[in-house]
């Protein structure tokens with residue numbers, strides 16, 4: 001698995017008790033779907049720095065403390081690249097969410113999450129994230145809509161499989 005090409009991405013969820021901030025992706029990968037905030041980790045930053053940067057860029061929110069909550073590996077049939085997505089949570093943040101060119105933010109109650117307008121994997125691992133249970137997961141996709149195989153386990157290693165270290 002370490003021989004495969006890996007793309008390192010982040011996904012950040014801003015929480016209030018009983019509520020979660022989601023963003024409607026307005027362009028690019030996952031356009032038209034609600035999701036957390038995040039994107040590709042750049043060469044000269046840590047995963048955590050990348051997560052904080054994307055949160056500011058995509059919805060204007062600054063979070064000094066992010067809690068690492070999950071690690072998801074996505075594989076797409078006939079694509080050699082593994083997408084390694086690092087999932088973070090925060091209850092402590094500065095600023096009000098603002099709409100940007102990339103995302104339209106909106107608060108959702110925990111029980112009213114729009115799974116039918118989200119990536120199909122989200123409904124499997126959101127329950128762990130919402131309950132602050134650390135998890136690791138794997139999904140094999142065919143195209144963008146079909147999950148051919150997946151697993152989820154409740155645990156998360158201290159360090160990740162990528163060369164970047166979480167600092």
Ligand SMILES: CNc1ncnc2c1ncn2[C@@H]1O[C@H](COP(=O)(O)OP(=O)(O)OP(=O)(O)O)[C@@H](O)[C@H]1O
Nearest residue numbers: 009010011028029030037038039040074085119121
């Ligand atoms: C396949 N199932 C999936 N389920 C849930 N979330 C998924 C996902 N696949 C990708 N994601 C997330 O979607 C964002 C894409 O980000 P993406 O637009 O590619 O990155 P970035 O903003 O750097 O791109 P550009 O600057 O536009 O190139 C990023 O948070 C990533 O974690």
